[in-house]
């Protein structure tokens with residue numbers, strides 16, 4: 001079936017994954033026609049959404065409904081045991097190569113569901129309904145799947161594409177304000193990398209996110225403004241993944257702020273009470289540190305770090321890193337993307353453009369300290 005409005009991820013001229021937009025959850029049903037049985041794997045905290053999808057399937061296409069299982073979707077439970085639980089559920093319910101495993105939840109759920117579906121019977125079809133802003137614009141697109149292992153984030157996994165990712169604003173209405181705002185960091189990150197054909201996606205996103213943050217009258221009021229921006233961010237990511245699926249070069253840009261963010265999350269998870277930091281919040285702090293590094297090297301406009309701080313403040317994102325640069329140094333050295341002592345730092349030049357610069361952790365920290373000292 002030709003689907004002209006979808007975003008496509010392309011490999012060697014072939015569509016390997018689609019991103020499909022719908023105003024409501026029922027927009028997913030036509031997409032399920034080509035498959036045998038559908039198996040729903042969902043985060044226990046989005047049960048009402050998963051049950052809505054499952055009940056519709058059970059009532060309208062009883063022969064297609066394979067079963068539903070809920071998982072705990074936390075960084076702690078993001079491990080191989082949960083993936084094996086999903087595989088047991090698939091095996092017990094006789095999922096086969098015509099089945100579709102449908103992951104419903106945020107990035108932790110889609111990462112684990114995609115990994116389980118990629119190894120079960122050496123790979124069955126899978127698709128996602130991401131329910132957080134963060135997973136809609138980032139985690140559920142591009143095929144990175146996996147789990148944490150020992151003390152390392154996402155250390156086991158594969159890159160394998162979902163057949164489709166269904167983007168719909170309806171699940172966002174159930175998010176806490178903090179989770180919604182956290183996700184906005186990945187949306188703004190994407191537009192800092194690519195600001196669209198008219199150079200205005202970042203500005204539009206800041207203005208819609210600021211309205212949602214300050215008016216607090218529900219996301220549904222802004223769905224019409226938000227969905228095109230979610231789709232725009234997804235299209236940027238799909239383009240990058242089509243050009244560099246296995247992260248040999250350009251895809252690294254999507255890690256803007258993430259070397260710092262992973263160190264912040266690592267330190268926060270070891271810290272005592274009061275420093276709980278979400279991934280999106282850490283990404284916002286990491287982007288500001290990356291901008292300070294960039295400014296210190298004379299790569300970015302000098303005002304960029306301050307502009308980002310002002311914008312992040314308006315949309316409700318924290319940007320001050322609560323840890324010292326010295327403490328960050330050790331945590332950054334264990335980044336799994338490091339090659340020897342070298343890390344590929346992503347440095348924003350201006351809104352809409354960033355570049356990759358290889359530095360040691362020590363060089364980066366010294367440069368940021370110098371920037372902080374100079375201002």
Ligand code: GLY
Nearest residue numbers: 138142144251254
């Ligand atoms: N989250 C960055 C990537 O998918 O490459």
